[in-house]
Amino acid sequence: MKLVNKKSKEELQHALSKEKFARKTCSFYVYKTIKKRSDLRDEIFSTLKKLNILGRVYVSEEGINAQVSIPENNLKKFEKKIKKNIFFKNVNFNYAVEEGVSFFKLTVKVKQQIVAYGVKKNEYDMNKVGQHLEPEDFHKKIDGDKTIVVDVRNYYESEIGKFKNAFCPDVRRSNEILPAIKEKLKGKEDYKILMYCTGGIRCEKASSYLIKNNFKNVYQLKSGIINYAHYVKNNKKTSKFIGKNYVFDHRLGERVTKDVLSKCHQCEESSDEHANCANDLCHMLFIQCKNCQKKYENCCSKECL
Ligand SMILES: [Zn+2]
Ligand SMILES: [Zn+2]
Numbered sequence: 001m002k003l004v005n006k007k008s009k010e011e012l013q014h015a016l017s018k019e020k021f022a023r024k025t026c027s028f029y030v031y032k033t034i035k036k037r038s039d040l041r042d043e044i045f046s047t048l049k050k051l052n053i054l055g056r057v058y059v060s061e062e063g064i065n066a067q068v069s070i071p072e073n074n075l076k077k078f079e080k081k082i083k084k085n086i087f088f089k090n091v092n093f094n095y096a097v098e099e100g101v102s103f104f105k106l107t108v109k110v111k112q113q114i115v116a117y118g119v120k121k122n123e124y125d126m127n128k129v130g131q132h133l134e135p136e137d138f139h140k141k142i143d144g145d146k147t148i149v150v151d152v153r154n155y156y157e158s159e160i161g162k163f164k165n166a167f168c169p170d171v172r173r174s175n176e177i178l179p180a181i182k183e184k185l186k187g188k189e190d191y192k193i194l195m196y197c198t199g200g201i202r203c204e205k206a207s208s209y210l211i212k213n214n215f216k217n218v219y220q221l222k223s224g225i226i227n228y229a230h231y232v233k234n235n236k237k238t239s240k241f242i243g244k245n246y247v248f249d250h251r252l253g254e255r256v257t258k259d260v261l262s263k264c265h266q267c268e269e270s271s272d273e274h275a276n277c278a279n280d281l282c283h284m285l286f287i288q289c290k291n292c293q294k295k296y297e298n299c300c301s302k303e304c305l
Contacts, residue, residue: 007105009104009105012104012105013104016054016101016104019071021071021072021073022071022072022099023054023069023070023071023072023099023102024069024070024072024075024095024096024099025067025068025069025070025095025096025099025100025102025103025249025251026067026068026069026070026078026093026094026095026096027066027067027068027094027096027198027199027226028066028082028088028091028092028093028094029063029064029065029066029091029114029199029200029201030063030064030087030088030091031062031063031114031126031204032062032063032064032087033061033062033063034059034060034061034062034063034064034087037059037060037061037110038110040059040064040087041059041108041109041110043085044057044059044064044066044108045057045106045108047081047082047085048068048078048106048108049106051070051071051074051077051078051081052071052074053068053069053070053071053074053078053106054068054069054102054103054104054105054106055067055068055069055102055103055106055107055249056068056103056106056107056108056109056248056249057106057107057108057109058109058110058111058114059108059109059110059111060110060111060112060113060114061112061113062113062114062115062126063114064087064088064114065114065115065201067102067103067247067248067249068103069101069102069103069249079093092200092223094199094200094223094224094226094227095226095230096226096247096251096254097226097229097230097233097245097254097256098251098254098255100250100251101250101251102247102249102250102251103249103250104250114201115201115202115204115205116174116175117174117175117177117178117202117205117206117209118174118175119175119178119205119209123209123212124205124208124209124211124212125208125211125212126204126205126208128208128211128212129203129204129207129208129211129220130193130195130203130204130207130208130210130211130218130219130220131218131219131220132219132220132221132222133194133219133220133221133222134222134231135221135222135227135228135230135231135232136231136235138194138196138219138221138222138228139228139231139232139237139240141192141194141219142163142165142194142240144192146190146191146192147191147192147194148167148185148188148191148192148193148194149163149165149166149167149194149195149196150166150167150181150184150185150193150194150195150196151163151166151167151168151169151195151196151197152177152178152181152195152196152197152202152203152206153168153177153197153198153202153246154174154177155168155169155170155171155172156246156274156285157198157246159261159262159272159287160243160244160246160253160261160262160272160274160287161225161241161242161243161244161245161246161253161256161261161272162241162242162243162261163196163240163241163242164240164241164242166196167181167184169181169184177206178206178209181206181210182209182210182213185210185215189214189215189216190216190217191215191217192217192219193207193210193215193217193218193219194219194220194221195207195210195218195219195220195221196220196221196224196225196228197221197224197225198224198225198226198245198246198247198248199223199224199225199226199227200220200221200222200223200224200227201224203220203221203224204220206220207219207220225241225245225256226245226254228241229241229245229254229256232256239256239257241256241257242256242257242259242261243255243256243257243259243260243261243262243272244256244272246274252273252274252275253272253273253274260272262287263287264287264288264289264291264292265286265287265288265300266288266289266292266296266300267289267291267292269289269291269292270289271287271288271289271290272287273287273288273289273290273293274286274287274288275287275288275293275298277298277299277300277301277304278297278298278299278304279299279300279304279305282299282300282304284300286300288300
């Protein structure tokens with residue numbers, strides 16, 4: 001068996017539209033030193049392929065990060081097969097809040113790192129990470145004294161949704177995020193730091209970085225905003241996260257509350273719909289309202305149109 005995809009995007013989209021079953025979107029990660037990355041990569045690819053699973057999986061020296069779309073009738077088999085592998089023994093499966101077409105194909109790649117904050121290896125220690133908080137505890141602690149809520153995601157993500165009162169680094173590159181957070185928290189080493197990200201993977205490294213920088217009380221939201229959104233929904237709580245949770249697949253976001261925090265980048269109308277510019281040479285990620293989508297034919301500017 002050749003372990004890659006050979007079909008075109010159109011063929012893949014067509015095949016997906018013909019499917020007669022529902023799919024579930026799921027993310028999971030593991031931080032663990034992996035030596036034989038190519039072997040593990042091939043093993044994961046063939047396991048997922050056999051179960052007709054689509055998605056994107058990164059295998060690196062520091063661990064594995066996976067987002068997948070699973071046929072509903074293969075869910076149990078999928079969980080069982082994955083957990084059978086020693087690397088995933090204690091893995092947490094994080095299912096989407098809002099379904100929709102998330103992936104068209106399956107890619108499993110060997111990468112340098114699973115979370116690219118650009119911090120050097122001596123700037124964090126993955127054996128010392130922030131204390132995990134269940135959504136309920138995070139929800140309670142958030143309004144406490146000497147507490148700071150920190151968003152460890154990119155600006156384009158927090159722009160459309162965040163925890164109320166969270167500090168969101170206003171930087172454009174992911175390697176600027178952690179230094180910006182450290183700068184903001186200077187002198188507050190004894191505060192309770194409550195951090196969060198999409199599904200939890202980035203908090204592991206970000207919390208480890210803060211601990212290495214002498215922060216004493218570092219907490220992280222277990223399994224991220226996705227898990228918190230389930231908690232709010234299942235327990236009928238008023239969400240302290242407002243707006244949309246940006247996700248890294250075709251859906252580009254899961255709505256958590258009705259609040260729209262951002263504006264269309266072209267006309268400044270209220271909008272939180274992300275789009276990639278239809279000009280393949282540009283492909284810029286930006287926010288575009290329905291009117292501008294028509295007017296610019298899914299492009300970011302007159303130049304691209
Ligand atoms: Zn607009
Ligand atoms: Zn463009």
